[in-house]
Amino acid sequence: MSNVVVLDNGGGLLKAGAGGDLDPSVIIPNCLYRPLSAKKWLHPSPISISTTATAATEPSSDLDLTSASVRRPIDRGYLINPDLQRDIWSHLFTSLLHVNPSNSSLLLTEPLFTLPSIQRATDELVFEDFNFASLYVSDSPSLVHFYEASRRPTSLLSRAQCSLVVDCGFSFTHAAPVFQNFTLNYAVKRIDLGGKALTNYLKELVSYRALNVMDETFIMDDVKERLCFVSLNVPRDLQIARKSGKENFFRCTYVLPDGVSYTRGFVKNPDDAKRYLSLSDEKVSSPSLGVKKDVIELDVSEKTEDKKRIDLTKNEFDLTNERFLVPEMIFHPADLGMNQAGLAECIVRAVNSCHPHLHPVLYESIVLTGGSTLFHNFAERLEKELRPLVPDECQVKITTQEDPILGSWRGGSLLASSPSFEAMCVTKAEYEELGSARCRKRFLH
8 A cells, every 4th residue: 555545534435445446445434333232332344436426425334323322523514523533543554554644645625715723633533643764735626627638638717727616515506616726715605505504404304294303314324315406497396296196207105114124225216306307398398188187086096005004104204395305405505494595696606716817727727626516406406507608708617526535535546646745744753842723834834
């Protein structure tokens, strides 16, 4: 293994591996959990890299995680429990990566605008608890830009060395202009809304309409990732969601684990869950009379069966408009009672904070990263919302990373393998001589 450990320490997922590799060696949820069947807190099992796009936050174990308790070291994007983070990192470095920190450098990602007190706590973990030889700290947008510029050397992003990175992560969403591999902090705009808030909102909707799932963190994460999508026409889709039977393109059923036959939830009829993909205005606005009659008859029997299932077994529930109302919060946080701009307006404000000469390049070099950008239709909806807000002379071009969950890590891996990396790091000796605050100035963010 390389002597540089690259660690993308996200609030939801922790990605770690050797500098220079294409993919991280280990992806685990950044938490401890305790199932009802366990007496102590457990470390989640690693997640398969091939499933990150579809099962981003559910630990890959056969344990029944129904009503499992969760402890996270990071809250709202920032490290609030260094002791818990130390426990998770110790398990990571010792049991999963098998590295000797004293012979290794660490490239660590850290959220933008992290408080100095949290930076000090992080440096103490790295140098005093784990004794790493050296440290380099970076933010996610600059690493994403670095990776995309290297991957697409002929693109405008690479030629202009300028991009707007939209990072929709677990804790919050950033619109961050990047110029020559440095994030322009003065222009960064943030929405205090990420994957965790969306899962919590889905919990509330399902608990209000069907059954109480407020304690089902892992299960509802799975429901969100499998079934939610971004609507391209919300008023139309709200009308469709009220329809019955076959005319409702969104209704699908999710089955909860029973702890005996199966320990994971699943979508009852996967084909039904994908019906919305074939949705068109023609199909919705002009159904034949014969279909309408069949739908009415079908709906009566379906409703009776649904009532029996919910009343007697309590092990499954239907979703309709929840599927698109949950991701809708990223575009309209005001609907959740948050006094914040939506994503499109957030991007425009970030661009307008930069020099006017950069505006056309930034609008044409928007890069989406983070797990919340994996919702179907996300990029299309964002472009649709952005176009009326952007000057007519500017083009809008949005690129989604090939794997948005791994974008920051891959940028870090590329940077760690560059010849100049060691010179950019702060060594343990420098930390002990100068202290955290002065060492941090080297990272320029």
